[in-house]
Amino acid sequence: GSPITTEERRLRDKKHLNDITAARLPPLHHSPAKLLSIEESIAIQMQQKEAYEEMQAKLAAQKLAERLNIKMLRFEPEGEASMQYREVRDED
Numbered sequence: 001g002s003p004i005t006t007e008e009r010r011l012r013d014k015k016h017l018n019d020i021t022a023a024r025l026p027p028l029h030h031s032p033a034k035l036l037s038i039e040e041s042i043a044i045q046m047q048q049k050e051a052y053e054e055m056q057a058k059l060a061a062q063k064l065a066e067r068l069n070i071k072m073l074r075f076e077p078e079g080e081a082s083m084q085y086r087e088v089r090d091e092d
Contacts, residue, residue, distance in 0.1 A: 004012070036044070064070075
């Protein structure tokens, strides 16, 4: 026999698969998986870990604030309220 190309083999295997099962693969919505170097993989994992820990810290702070009933108010040191005690009055 003559050697067949990879494309012909893929088509033949697909036809065979169609003959033996009615199951179909879902359409691919995302790009196919790609190989990463170890360095890229570690960098991505570290970024994901940092993002996860940051999210967990924010959630923990929010839950703690809710439990302790702490309300965050706006602080304006140069605002109107801070100037009231600084007014200089003439006593004469």
